[in-house]
Amino acid sequence: MNGGQIGNVDLVKQLNSAAVYRLIDQQGPISRIQVADVSQLAPASVTKITRQLLERGLIKEVAQQASTGGRRAISLTTEVAPFHSIAVRLGRDYIQLSLYDLGGKELASAEHEFLYAQQPQLIEGLLGHIKAFIAQHSAQIDQLIAIGVVLPGLVNPETGVVEYMPHIDIDTLDLGDILREHFHVESFVGNDVRGMALAEHYFGASQDCQDSILVSVHRGTGAGIIVNGQVFLGSNRNVGEIGHIQIDALGDKCQCGNFGCLETIATNPAIIKRVTNLLAQGYESSLAGIEPLNVETICQHANQGDELAKQALVQVGNQLGKAIAITVNLFNPQKIVIAGQITAAPEIIFPAILRNVHNQSLKTFHRDLPIVASAVDKQPTKSAFAMIKRAMLNGVLLQKLLED
Numbered sequence: 253m254n255g256g257q258i259g260n261v262d263l264v265k266q267l268n269s270a271a272v273y274r275l276i277d278q279q280g281p282i283s284r285i286q287v288a289d290v291s292q293l294a295p296a297s298v299t300k301i302t303r304q305l306l307e308r309g310l311i312k313e314v315a316q317q318a319s320t321g322g323r324r325a326i327s328l329t330t331e332v333a334p335f336h337s338i339a340v341r342l343g344r345d346y347i348q349l350s351l352y353d354l355g356g357k358e359l360a361s362a363e364h365e366f367l368y369a370q371q372p373q374l375i376e377g378l379l380g381h382i383k384a385f386i387a388q389h390s391a392q393i394d395q396l397i398a399i400g401v402v403l404p405g406l407v408n409p410e411t412g413v414v415e416y417m418p419h420i421d422i423d424t425l426d427l428g429d430i431l432r433e434h435f436h437v438e439s440f441v442g443n444d445v446r447g448m449a450l451a452e453h454y455f456g457a458s459q460d461c462q463d464s465i466l467v468s469v470h471r472g473t474g475a476g477i478i479v480n481g482q483v484f485l486g487s488n489r490n491v492g493e494i495g496h497i498q499i500d501a502l503g504d505k506c507q508c509g510n511f512g513c514l515e516t517i518a519t520n521p522a523i524i525k526r527v528t529n530l531l532a533q534g535y536e537s538s539l540a541g542i543e544p545l546n547v548e549t550i551c552q553h554a555n556q557g558d559e560l561a562k563q564a565l566v567q568v569g570n571q572l573g574k575a576i577a578i579t580v581n582l583f584n585p586q587k588i589v590i591a592g593q594i595t596a597a598p599e600i601i602f603p604a605i606l607r608n609v610h611n612q613s614l615k616t617f618h619r620d621l622p623i624v625a626s627a628v629d630k631q632p633t634k635s636a637f638a639m640i641k642r643a644m645l646n647g648v649l650l651q652k653l654l655e656d
């Protein structure tokens with residue numbers, strides 16, 4: 253949240269509206285009196301803000317039987333059905349799009365192969381895919397309130413400027429503004445792994461805690477750190493590069509130029525490469541002859557007891573565990589969430605991770621630390637929707653809707 257300018261009347265207005273909306277969203281149905289109590293706003297302010305929210309259709313009144321009997325109390329709850337958003341996950345060679353209502357219900361989705369080698373192709377293709385998706389689902393869309401895009405790379409989430417992508421050259425890609433101008437709707441752009449950590453916090457495995465770390469193992473390895481219910485970004489907005497923690501000084505060369513980074517072992521391509529090499533050397537395995545190999549198949553065979561597949565995954569779990577132990581010592585999280593196809597072999601991966609976390613982090617930090625599989629992994633666009641949800645809860649998008 254861009255803040256710190258207390259005294260700015262508009263910001264105070266935005267924060268107060270957000271506080272009221274947040275309470276109704278998270279604790280509704282809730283009465284105006286309870287909202288005033290919990291938010292510590294003056295009852296007159298609460299009345300004014302709820303009137304605005306009601307007029308905009310963002311909340312509604314519901315009659316609730318008072319627990320003491322007697323007359324029915326009027327409570328407030330959010331209205332989510334008429335407000336729609338498009339959430340996009342941009343991969344290195346694919347694009348996934350979903351239509352969500354404001355309650356986070358996915359109403360439609362699509363996935364396409366999407367190859368782009370240069371920035372202009374990326375912009376043109378992205379706009380084209382979103383436009384076609386909106387056209388295709390126009391009958392389902394009532395009010396389009398926002399577009400969210402997550403992508404691999406470094407993004408300034410406040411300005412929506414993409415500063416770096418791992419696979420193509422980027423020259424200050426002002427994607428937030430481009431989307432806003434093109435579709436005339438609020439737009440949010442962010443890093444995919446950080447977005448996923450936020451999605452776990454709002455909708456998934458880490459809903460029950462304020463401090464959590466998501467570790468994602470896909471094409472690359474990244475982490476999203478949630479501290480006090482917010483994505484931890486730092487002032488340069490670039491943290492969580494767990495994939496470049498060195499775990500083997502004599503390891504393979506990494507794309508970053510260093511040697512033995514976690515990414516040289518704990519990514520899908522690295523796992524496949526290692527298994528392929530072992531098979532080529534003649535190791536016995538039920539995987540022999542299977543082509544193309546993927547991590548899901550390796551997990552299946554490991555689950556069925558194939559020793560080579562098992563050992564390959566144990567090695568990944570061990571190295572992941574070492575890197576996670578470092579983050580545990582640094583952040584003392586309440587939960588670790590693991591995303592990626594490797595979680596399809598839970599009885600092999602999780603014990604290996606746990607063993608290493610236990611060996612290499614402080615006992616008081618890891619004693620009650622659950623390490624669990626992602627709950628939103630199968631719905632990757634949820635990470636883009638999470639940014640839209642955040643913008644409602646912190647008031648950035650909410651205020652725009654109220655001013656419409």
Ligand SMILES: [Zn+2]
Nearest residue numbers: 496506508513
């Ligand atoms: Zn590296």
